[in-house]
Amino acid sequence: MTQPMTLTNPSTDIRHQLPAEQEMSSTTGKKSSRVQKETLMEIRRVSKRFDEALAVDDVSLTIRRGEIFALLGGSGSGKSTLLRMLAGFEKPCEGQILLEGKDISRTPPYERAINMMFQSYALFPHMTVAENIAFGLKQDKLPKAEIRERVAEMLKLVHMEGFAKRKPHQLSGGQRQRVALARSLAKRPSLLLLDEPMGALDKKLRTEMQLEVVEILERVGVTCIMVTHDQEEAMTMADRVAIMSDGWIVQVGSPVDVYESPANRMVAEFVGTVNLFAGEIVMDEADCCVIDSPELGRRIRIDHGISTPADERGVWVAVRPEKTLLSLEQPKGDFNWAAGTVEDIAYLGGLSVYYVRTEQGHLVKVSLANTTRRSERPGWDDEVYIHWDERSAVVLRD
Amino acid sequence: MRKPSFTTVMLILGLLFLYLPMLVLVFYSFNSSRLVTVWAGFSGRWYIELFRDQQILNAVWTSLRIAFFSASMAVCLGTLAAFVMVRFGRFRGKTALSSMVTAPLVMPEVITGLSLLLLFVHMAQLIGWPADRGMATIWIAHTTFCSAYVAVVVSSRLREVDLSLEEAAMDLGAPPVKTFFQITLPVIAPALAAGWLLAFTLSLDDLVIASFVSGPGATTLPMVVFSSVRLGVSPKINALATLIILTVSLATFLAWYFMRRSEAKRRIAMRMQQEG
Ligand SMILES: Nc1ncnc2c1ncn2[C@@H]1O[C@H](COP(=O)(O)OP(=O)(O)OP(=O)(O)O)[C@@H](O)[C@H]1O
Ligand SMILES: [Mg+2]
Numbered sequence: 174m175t176q177p178m179t180l181t182n183p184s185t186d187i188r189h190q191l192p193a194e195q196e197m198s199s200t201t202g203k204k205s206s207r208v209q210k211e212t213l214m215e216i217r218r219v220s221k222r223f224d225e226a227l228a229v230d231d232v233s234l235t236i237r238r239g240e241i242f243a244l245l246g247g248s249g250s251g252k253s254t255l256l257r258m259l260a261g262f263e264k265p266c267e268g269q270i271l272l273e274g275k276d277i278s279r280t281p282p283y284e285r286a287i288n289m290m291f292q293s294y295a296l297f298p299h300m301t302v303a304e305n306i307a308f309g310l311k312q313d314k315l316p317k318a319e320i321r322e323r324v325a326e327m328l329k330l331v332h333m334e335g336f337a338k339r340k341p342h343q344l345s346g347g348q349r350q351r352v353a354l355a356r357s358l359a360k361r362p363s364l365l366l367l368d369e370p371m372g373a374l375d376k377k378l379r380t381e382m383q384l385e386v387v388e389i390l391e392r393v394g395v396t397c398i399m400v401t402h403d404q405e406e407a408m409t410m411a412d413r414v415a416i417m418s419d420g421w422i423v424q425v426g427s428p429v430d431v432y433e434s435p436a437n438r439m440v441a442e443f444v445g446t447v448n449l450f451a452g453e454i455v456m457d458e459a460d461c462c463v464i465d466s467p468e469l470g471r472r473i474r475i476d477h478g479i480s481t482p483a484d485e486r487g488v489w490v491a492v493r494p495e496k497t498l499l500s501l502e503q504p505k506g507d508f509n510w511a512a513g514t515v516e517d518i519a520y521l522g523g524l525s526v527y528y529v530r531t532e533q534g535h536l537v538k539v540s541l542a543n544t545t546r547r548s549e550r551p552g553w554d555d556e557v558y559i560h561w562d563e564r565s566a567v568v569l570r571d
Numbered sequence: 572m573r574k575p576s577f578t579t580v581m582l583i584l585g586l587l588f589l590y591l592p593m594l595v596l597v598f599y600s601f602n603s604s605r606l607v608t609v610w611a612g613f614s615g616r617w618y619i620e621l622f623r624d625q626q627i628l629n630a631v632w633t634s635l636r637i638a639f640f641s642a643s644m645a646v647c648l649g650t651l652a653a654f655v656m657v658r659f660g661r662f663r664g665k666t667a668l669s670s671m672v673t674a675p676l677v678m679p680e681v682i683t684g685l686s687l688l689l690l691f692v693h694m695a696q697l698i699g700w701p702a703d704r705g706m707a708t709i710w711i712a713h714t715t716f717c718s719a720y721v722a723v724v725v726s727s728r729l730r731e732v733d734l735s736l737e738e739a740a741m742d743l744g745a746p747p748v749k750t751f752f753q754i755t756l757p758v759i760a761p762a763l764a765a766g767w768l769l770a771f772t773l774s775l776d777d778l779v780i781a782s783f784v785s786g787p788g789a790t791t792l793p794m795v796v797f798s799s800v801r802l803g804v805s806p807k808i809n810a811l812a813t814l815i816i817l818t819v820s821l822a823t824f825l826a827w828y829f830m831r832r833s834e835a836k837r838r839i840a841m842r843m844q845q846e847g
Pocket of ligand 1: 223224226227228246247248249250251252253254255402
């Protein structure tokens with residue numbers, strides 16, 4: 174009984190297959206070691222209604238101690254509302270929020286051991302950098318000497334030692350972000366919330382700060398929940414990602430999970446780009462399944478069964494552009510390929526994206542890594558074939 | 572010589588329109604004649620007479636005290652009203668509150684004055700206070716209408732303040748009251764100062780309401796000036812006006828000077844930090 178179960182579960186399947194890809198970025202690999210099994214926060218069936226609109230709809234999550242958790246979703250999907258409920262600025266209409274086993278749903282924000290870094294940074298304009306960082310410590314009535322020590326330590330942590338006496342308006346965007354981070358870490362919270370941490374930075378600074386922030390969080394060892402609508406940011410920084418849409422959580426998993434085994438079509442399209450082919454299942458067995466796709470003009474074969482109920486035959490087959498291959502000769506076999514012409518080529522430096530129009534009129538994206546300089550490649554209007562390995566495709570529903 | 576441009580001419584005309592009357596007034600305050608409009612040579616005698624006139628000096632002192640206390644009280648009440656209007660979520664009667672707080676702005680002064688007078692008279696009959704009208708009643712009356720101005724000034728500033736500043740303070744462990752005093756107040760301090768100054772000048776300036784609610788014990792400066800002008804303009808009033816203009820200009824200049832100096836100091840500190 175257990176044997177076919179594991180085979181039919183695509184997510185475990187791919188995770189076993191791709192141990193090398195788990196190390197997508199060096200930070201992802203390093204971080205996993207500090208994540209512990211112990212649960213720090215539990216969100217139980219939380220809902221939030223504004224007037225009539227349901228902003229957060231029956232969300233349940235568990236956050237483990239030490240992990241960086243990202244809430245990823247489009248605009249208006251309720252990410253900020255959920256985060257603000259964790260911080261205590263909004264009261265959940267239903268459900269409970271447990272921090273270290275204690276229900277904190279009704280605790281006011283100033284009594285929670287949770288600190289938040291705001292999207293606008295919210296630095297106090299009339300205080301210097303040092304006073305900003307000391308603000309939270311002063312509320313705890315710590316002795317003066319200890320406050321001074323802790324402020325110095327925080328400034329050192331974010332590499333801002335020389336800026337203690339400055340006012341926030343005398344800092345650049347990146348420096349303000351560091352100060353905001355230092356201020357929210359100064360009280361050594363058990364949970365740190367980041368709302369769009371890179372939202373106010375330009376693209377280059379953003380990638381720099383993503384790695385630096387992760388490094389700082391790692392050094393402090395704080396558990397962190399961040400909100401972002403940038404999937405790349407979520408993938409670089411987080412150990413686990415939750416995809417939100419219309420107030421509810423569609424999928425929770427590691428970056429590899431959500432990218433390689435998306436739960437449905439929406440996740441596949443939201444996280445990265447994907448080629449989708451509509452089709453109908455014609456054969457479904459334990460070790461393979463065949464899908465008839467008029468859009469491809471050919472049948473699609475997948476190397477595992479998907480155990481569908483008999484009445485739900487319509488599915489989507491998703492293939493990522495980097496797993497779609499391009500060749501000038503006709504591939505062997507009767508499955509997983511189509512003929513077409515190159516309609517457009519986007520040269521992006523590191524890789525090129527080919528837009529291939531198949532004979533059936535479907536536009537397929539293929540990305541090729543530019544590993545050699547100026548090699549022979551298909552050009553505009555060339556006749557090409559797209560194909561993929563039977564292990565590369567994923568079957569999805571709406 | 573270059574021909575002055577149209578904008579320069581208009582600027583000069585505008586400034587003349589604004590300041591010529593004051594210049595004339597200052598000029599005639601040094602007139603030795605008793606008649607205000609006839610020039611009879613330079614003298615400072617009206618200044619000396621002004622400082623001998625106990626009635627005017629008393630009125631100045633009364634007016635200043637009333638203006639100070641009214642402005643301070645109005646800033647407290649106006650800020651509270653503004654905070655409730657801007658920061659509190661929807662509650663019953665919020666619209667009624669905000670329109671009633673701002674109503675005194677458009678209410679004719681005669682009506683405000685008359686209604687306050689009636690109130691004070693009835694209160695005196697019912698609870699025996701205020702036994703006689705004077706500084707206290709003027710203070711209450713001025714606070715009433717000055718609060719409205721302060722509420723408008725402060726609420727417009729408060730609306731601009733990023734709500735997440737206050738949320739950040741609470742997030743860092745400051746309860747709401749502490750947040751208000753440590754974060755909100757310092758951030759809106761310029762608006763409070765502006766509101767206080769506005770209330771101060773409005774109170775100093777008010778004639779109509781003060782005439783309604785004052786008693787024999789308290790005469791404010793506008794009341795003295797107005798009644799003395801009805802008996803014929805005395806050059807003493809010119810001298811008084813000149814002194815007031817001088818005080819105001821000096822205060823403005825000092826404010827500008829200190830602001831510039833602190834700005835320069837901060838810039839130097841910044842440069843030193845960059846080098847160090
Ligand atoms: N204070 C509020 N009053 C009424 N509706 C609100 C309020 N705050 C949020 N909403 C609504 O709740 C929904 C979710 O909002 P939320 O701010 O959580 O979205 P988000 O996922 O953070 O989006 P974005 O990425 O644009 O910040 C939206 O439809 C929004 O209009
Ligand atoms: Mg948001």
